[in-house]
Amino acid sequence: MSQPVPPPGNPFAQGAEPYPSAPPAPPARSKVGLGLVAALIAALVAGGVYGGIAGGIEREIGWAAVGVGFLVGFAAGKAGGSNPALPVVSAVLSLGAVYFGQLFALAIIGGKALDVSATEILFDHFDVLTQAWKEELDPLTFLFFALAAFAAFTGAKKAAG
Template structure:
C-alpha cells in the first residue's frame, strides 16, 4: 500500500528540492535621451516629409492642410522617439517642421512649373531657386501661414507625446 501524500505545506523546499536560481533580468531598455541623435532624426524626417509634401502638392496643384499637419507630426515623432524627453526637442521639431513645410511648398511650385514647361522639377528647383522663392512670396496668403502654424503645433505636440 502506498502512503497518502501529505497536503502541501506552502514550503517549496519541504520535499528536499534544491532552490531554483532567479531568472536572469532582461537587459535594460536602450537609452533614448540622446539629443543629438533626436535632432538628426528630426532633420532627416523633415527633409523626407517636406519632399513628399511638395511632390503631393505639385501633383494635385494645391496646398493640403492635413498633409502639413502630417509633416509636423512626423518630424516631432522622430525627434521624440529617438531623442527622448529633452525639452529642446519639441522646440527644435517645431522649427524644423516650419522649414519642412516651406521646402515642401517650394518643391510643389517646382513640380507645377515643371509640368507646365515640360522640364525636370529637379532642374527647376536647383537652377531657378530664386524665381521659386519669388513665386512663393507672391502666392503666400493666410492659409499658407495657417499651414505653418498647424505643422509647428503638430511637431511640438508629437515630440512631447512620442517621448512620454
C-alpha cells in the same frame, strides 16, 4: 504537538518577503543627437513627400502640413527621448519641411508647365521659385505653418513620454 502561529498579515510570508523587490530603473539617457538626426531625416522625407503629392495633384493640401509637423516631432521624441530642446527643434524643422514641400510642389507644377525638370527649376531658378511662392502667400499658409509647428512640438512631447 502545536503548530507555529504565522505572523499577522500575509500567512505565506513566514517572516520573509515572498518576492524580492525590483532593481531600480537605470537613469534615462539623453539621446539628443539621435533625436536631432531623426527629426532632420523625417523633415526631409516628409517635406519631399508633401511637395511631391501637392505638385502631382497641382494643389496645396494644407492639412497635410500638420501631418508633416507631427511626423517630424514624433521622430525626434521617439529617437531622442524627453530632452526639452527636441520639441522646439522639431517645430523649427517642421517649418522648414513645409516650406521645402511648398517650393518642391511649385517646382513640379512649373516644370510641367514649362516642360523642364523640377530639379532644374529648384537649382537653376530658385529666385524665381521663391518669388512665385511669395506671390502665392495667403493667411491660410501661415495658419498651416503654425499648425505644423504646433503638431511637431506636441508630437515630440507625446512620443518621448
